[in-house]
Amino acid sequence: MKQQRKAFTLVEVMLAVGVIAISVSAMIGLLVAIANNLNLIRQQNKAVSLLSNIETTLQMKKFDTVLRWVANPSEPYIIYFWDEYQNPDDPDNSSMLTFSSEDGGKSPKLPPSTEDLEKGEGEVYRVLLSLYQGGLKGQRVRIDDDSEYSGGAVSSDAQTYALSYIPIKVEILADPRDDIINGTGDPSTNEQRLIYEDIIMKMR
Numbered sequence: 001m002k003q004q005r006k007a008f009t010l011v012e013v014m015l016a017v018g019v020i021a022i023s024v025s026a027m028i029g030l031l032v033a034i035a036n037n038l039n040l041i042r043q044q045n046k047a048v049s050l051l052s053n054i055e056t057t058l059q060m061k062k063f064d065t066v067l068r069w070v071a072n073p074s075e076p077y078i079i080y081f082w083d084e085y086q087n088p089d090d091p092d093n094s095s096m097l098t099f100s101s102e103d104g105g106k107s108p109k110l111p112p113s114t115e116d117l118e119k120g121e122g123e124v125y126r127v128l129l130s131l132y133q134g135g136l137k138g139q140r141v142r143i144d145d146d147s148e149y150s151g152g153a154v155s156s157d158a159q160t161y162a163l164s165y166i167p168i169k170v171e172i173l174a175d176p177r178d179d180i181i182n183g184t185g186d187p188s189t190n191e192q193r194l195i196y197e198d199i200i201m202k203m204r
Contacts, residue, residue, distance in 0.1 A: 054170060
């Protein structure tokens with residue numbers, strides 16, 4: 001007598017499909033999370049490398065110029081950084097150079113032009129430079145005033161500024177090339193795009 005072969009019921013098939021669907025969804029979610037983490041690590045590595053560019057830019061500027069940039073902490077100074085192919089007409093030359101809005105021939109405080117963007121790839125890094133108020137707490141910041149600094153703007157005149165240094169808060173944000181913010185941006189968007197923060201000093 002032949003043994004009768006048992007078939008899967010519809011309920012069993014549906015349960016199996018459901019388990020597979022959940023597993024696939026979980027795997028896709030995991031892969032997306034891994035990709036996002038790798039992208040963030042790449043952006044943070046780029047931000048760390050940009051810090052030396054920022055320090056060089058500040059060193060090349062006069063003390064009074066930088067003081068005017070950051071004297072009012074509620075109005076950060078903006079520098080944009082982006083990468084361009086060294087030779088965009090040669091597909092075999094993949095080396096890239098980093099440019100900034102402070103470079104000669106560029107527009108200070110403005111994002112790269114469409115023409116600049118066509119020469120490279122990757123995010124545009126928007127750097128906000130502002131007075132680090134915590135670095136001035138308890139200090140006398142005006143030559144003609146003996147009171148201690150308690151917050152807010154300082155004199156933008158280097159002749160009346162009492163200290164030999166300016167503590168500067170550096171915030172580096174990654175803007176997608178198709179959504180570059182012109183200006184300081186709103187707090188909500190900036191919070192999502194902030195990838196690196198640091199404090200640097202500008203000396204007289």
